[in-house]
Amino acid sequence: xxxxxxxxxGQTKYETDKxxxxxxxxxxxxxxxxxxxxxxxxxxxxxxxxxxxFWDGRTISTMAxxxxxxxYDKDITTVEGDGTFGVLYGMMRILSGSFGTTMVVAxxxxxxxxxxxxxxxxxxxxxxxxxxLDAITSSALQARRYMTVSGGTEEQFALVSVKNHGNxxxxxxxxxxxxxxxxxxxxxxxxxxxxxxxxxxxxxxGAAAVVLAAERSAKKMTTNKKxxxxxxxxxxxxxxxxxxxxxxxxxxxxxxxxxxxxxxxxTLDDIDVAEVYDAFSYMEPLWLEGLGFCEDGQGPEQIERGxxxxxxxLPVNPSGGRLSANPVQVAGLAGVIECVLQCRGxxxxxxxxGAEVALAHGINGMCGQSHCVWIxxx
Amino acid sequence: xxxxxxxxxxxxxxxxxxxxxxxxxxxxxxxxxxxxRDDGEIWANRCxxxxxxxxxxxxxxxxxxxxxxxxxxxxxxxxxxxFTVVNKERPGLDPKKPPFVYAVIKMDGADTGMVHLIGGxxxxxxxxxxxxxxxxEKERDGHITDIKHFKPIA
Ligand SMILES: [Zn+2]
Numbered sequence: 001x002x003x004x005x006x007x008x009x010g011q012t013k014y015e016t017d018k019x020x021x022x023x024x025x026x027x028x029x030x031x032x033x034x035x036x037x038x039x040x041x042x043x044x045x046x047x048x049x050x051x052x053x054f055w056d057g058r059t060i061s062t063m064a065x066x067x068x069x070x071x072y073d074k075d076i077t078t079v080e081g082d083g084t085f086g087v088l089y090g091m092m093r094i095l096s097g098s099f100g101t102t103m104v105v106a107x108x109x110x111x112x113x114x115x116x117x118x119x120x121x122x123x124x125x126x127x128x129x130x131x132x133l134d135a136i137t138s139s140a141l142q143a144r145r146y147m148t149v150s151g152g153t154e155e156q157f158a159l160v161s162v163k164n165h166g167n168x169x170x171x172x173x174x175x176x177x178x179x180x181x182x183x184x185x186x187x188x189x190x191x192x193x194x195x196x197x198x199x200x201x202x203x204x205x206g207a208a209a210v211v212l213a214a215e216r217s218a219k220k221m222t223t224n225k226k227x228x229x230x231x232x233x234x235x236x237x238x239x240x241x242x243x244x245x246x247x248x249x250x251x252x253x254x255x256x257x258x259x260x261x262x263x264x265x266x267t268l269d270d271i272d273v274a275e276v277y278d279a280f281s282y283m284e285p286l287w288l289e290g291l292g293f294c295e296d297g298q299g300p301e302q303i304e305r306g307x308x309x310x311x312x313x314l315p316v317n318p319s320g321g322r323l324s325a326n327p328v329q330v331a332g333l334a335g336v337i338e339c340v341l342q343c344r345g346x347x348x349x350x351x352x353x354g355a356e357v358a359l360a361h362g363i364n365g366m367c368g369q370s371h372c373v374w375i376x377x378x
Numbered sequence: 379x380x381x382x383x384x385x386x387x388x389x390x391x392x393x394x395x396x397x398x399x400x401x402x403x404x405x406x407x408x409x410x411x412x413x414x415r416d417d418g419e420i421w422a423n424r425c426x427x428x429x430x431x432x433x434x435x436x437x438x439x440x441x442x443x444x445x446x447x448x449x450x451x452x453x454x455x456x457x458x459x460x461f462t463v464v465n466k467e468r469p470g471l472d473p474k475k476p477p478f479v480y481a482v483i484k485m486d487g488a489d490t491g492m493v494h495l496i497g498g499x500x501x502x503x504x505x506x507x508x509x510x511x512x513x514x515e516k517e518r519d520g521h522i523t524d525i526k527h528f529k530p531i532a
Contacts, residue, residue, distance in 0.1 A: 019388055057395060116468045126403050127434050128493050130522055132471040133480065140462035141482055141493070148460065148506050191466040192480075239440050243482055243491030244432070247460065 004091045005218040005227040006376070007101075008037025008211035009337045014175040014325030018205035022056060022107040025207035027068035030105055033209040034070075039221055044211070045100030046093065047071035050079050050086035050329050051107060054118050069105050069209075082277075083208065083333025084362025084372035090212045091230055101221070102212045108327035110203040122366055124241070133242075135279075135366065136200060140192035142247040142367040143282040147194065149248040152285065152300030154194050158185035159303050160281040161198050161323055167310055168320025170350035173334075175204050175325035185281075199281040201326030208333040210340070228340045231357075232264025232375035240369065247367055250290030256371040257291045264375035266357055268292050271375070273342050273352040274314060274359040275335030278321040283368065284308070287361060288316065291373070310350065318342065318350040332362025332372070339376045406437050406446075415520040420512065422488045424448040433488040434522075455531065456483040458508045459491050463501040473523070477501045483510060483528055497527030504530075 010032025012018070012025055020028075026049075034041060047069045051061040058064055062078035069076070077093075079086040083106040093099040119135035146152060162182055168174035180198065188197040218227055236259070238252040239245045261267065276291070278284040285299025293314060294302045302308070308316035317323075319338040322331050339358035341347040347355075357377045364370040403411060406423065413421050423446040424431045425439035431450060432439070439446055461481035464472070472478070479496035481504070496504055498513065510528035518524040 019383055057393060116471050120471055125399075125401055126407050127522055130473070131480070131493065131495065132468065132473045133493065134468065134471060136466075137462055137464055137480055140464075141460045141480060144462060144506065145460035145482070189466065191464075193463040193465065195462075241434075241490070242493050244436075244440060247482070 002095065003215045004094050004212055004230045005215065006210050006230065006336070006340050007213045007218050007222045007226055008033040008039070009209070009340050010036055011173055011208040011334055011337055012206045013173050014204050014206040014327055014334070016175060016203060016205065017111045018109065022109050022207070023065055023068045025205070026065045026105055026107050029207040029209040030069050030103060033103065033211050037211045037222055037226060039211070041070040043101055043221065044070050044074065044103045046075040046077070046102055048077055048079060048086050048090045048093070048102060048104045050081070050083050050105065050333065052080050052329060054121060055108060055110070055113055055328065057113065065105070065107065070103055075099070081364040082329055082362035082372065083331065084336060084360060084374060085235070085364060086333060087210065087212070087230070087336055087374065088233055088235060088372060091233070094212060094214050100214070101217055103209060104212060104333070105207065105209040106330040106333045107207040108330045109205045110328060111205050115203055119366070128241070136195060137192045138242060138366045139280045140195045141242065143194050143280065145247040146282055146286050150297040150300055152282070154186065155182055156285070156300035156304050157199060157281040158182040160278060160284045161185045163309055164278060164317050164321040164323040167318050167350060168324035170348065171320050171324070172348070173325070174320040176202055177320065177324065195280060201279045201322045204325045204327040206325065206327040206330055208330045208337055210333065210336060225344060228343045228376050228378060230374065231377050232260040232262070232266065233373065234259025234263065235370065235372040237370040240365070242367060248286070250286060253287060253290030253368065253371040253373070254292070256373045260373040260375050264377070266375055270357045271314065271359050272355040272357050273318060273339070274316045274361070275319060275321070275338050276316050276361045277332065277335070277363045277368070278317055278323050279326060279363070281323065284316060284321070287368070290371070291359070291361065310352070315352050318347065318352060332360065335360040335362065336374060336376070339374070343376055343378050404437070406435050410435050411520040414524050415518040418514050418518070420452045420454045420485070422450050422452050422485070424450055431488040432490050433485050433492055450487065452485055452487045455509065455511045456485040456492070456528070458496065458504065458506055458510060459484045460506060461496060461504050463504070479504050481528070494522070494525060495527040496529070498529030
């Protein structure tokens with residue numbers, strides 16, 4: 001099978017209240033990604049946008065960014081989900097043989113809409129929506145279930161927030177670089193127990209873009225330094241209704257991870273750095289279990305042992321993670337971009353020394369119903 | 379991006395999209411809501427293939443991808459598998475004034491959990507593993523809120 005490379009990346013600084021429109025943010029990152037690849041928009045064959053009609057407040061949201069994404073006069077299509085799934089669709093298009101070099105671009109303006117109201121509409125209107133569940137309250141149910149099953153504590157979860165906000169201090173794109181303590185997290189406002197404000201990712205604005213190319217064209221268009229290969233991918237979905245799942249069971253992620261590792265031909269020991277979807281503090285250890293880096297139920301304890309800090313064997317979320325900026329749907333693509341920068345050795349003060357194999361993880365649906373796992377490498 | 383706001387006054391349009399829908403509840407859930415509304419009973423359906431009992435009922439077994447025409451009446455009681463005390467107000471969404479409790483209740487006689495409210499108890503007294511029973515509204519109109527909440531039982 002022909003390989004696909006990421007040949008260019010671009011992202012905005014993630015902020016809480018950007019005063020540009022989402023089209024303008026897309027314009028900014030599409031140009032950054034083209035410049036990074038050293039190509040022009042003429043060399044882009046087609047565009048995959050990642051957007052949501054509800055977040056944008058207009059239907060067929062893809063069309064609203066057709067011009068600024070470089071999609072004018074070309075084929076343009078959309079993924080409504082996390083950016084990691086957008087990269088998957090972009091790669092599939094290239095591997096189908098029907099499409100050439102592909103721009104994948106995501107945008108989000110959380111500050112213009114209402115997080116609780118929009119995430120509530122992801123619930124079945126025939127059953128659960130009327131109860132008023134949203135992203136934070138349903139994740140709180142998952143957090144407590146995980147505590148019950150693993151014996152993990154709120155203080156252990158708080159350590160994730162401390163670590164990731166600390167990592168963000170080395171990332172100029174992050175929204176919330178913070179030097180905080182476990183006590184700060186514990187003392188922050190209780191939103192829905194056991195989740196406190198500093199256990200939760202912020203409302204963010206921003207955009208991100210990657211340019212994908214098939215091996216032959218990638219080698220023609222770019223230098224070796226810029227190319228990072230999409231070596232493996234896996235994805236899997238669990239049950240829709242919260243009550244039909246055990247919220248502490250990571251079976252879907254385990255399947256997705258195995259597919260990705262098998263496709264890339266890597267084992268856990270080969271992975272040098274990981275961007276894991278920490279929309280909430282407890283999610284990092286839970287997903288680290290699903291990815292295989294911790295035994296089931298051991299995630300919180302391993303966090304406490306400092307196993308995933310920047311100077312550890314496996315740094316997790318060197319970018320600061322979703323806890324430090326969570327533009328919904330952009331967030332997983334930002335993780336992919338962090339992996340590209342790490343593999344290139346361009347991650348600045350947060351560079352993981354000698355990083356050659358990187359893992360990016362994204363989720364879709366409430367409480368991580370669906371997972372996408374990427375293995376990238378030089 | 380450069381700070382364009384120093385050169386030009388920013389214009390902001392407030393907006394709102396109001397689109398009414400009329401969703402059919404379908405063959406399976408309609409039956410469930412009518413039983414709840416008229417008889418005050420909570421029913422579930424069972425997969426003929428693997429025996430998994432679902433509540434609320436489902437059209438298909440998620441594991442076997444089979445029709446589920448086997449209906450069973452549940453006692454209504456269950457055990458709190460997980461819960462959250464909602465403290466922060468969410469205008470327009472909260473079913474009651476915070477603090478209040480959401481829980482996943484593992485229903486007796488079923489293999490799945492039901493998400494609902496816990497009431498009739500101080501929020502800080504709610505625990506995982508607590509036994510609960512449904513409290514029904516007197517006037518019922520065929521909604522999930524016909525169950526007012528689940529309350530702890532001895
Ligand atoms: Zn079955």
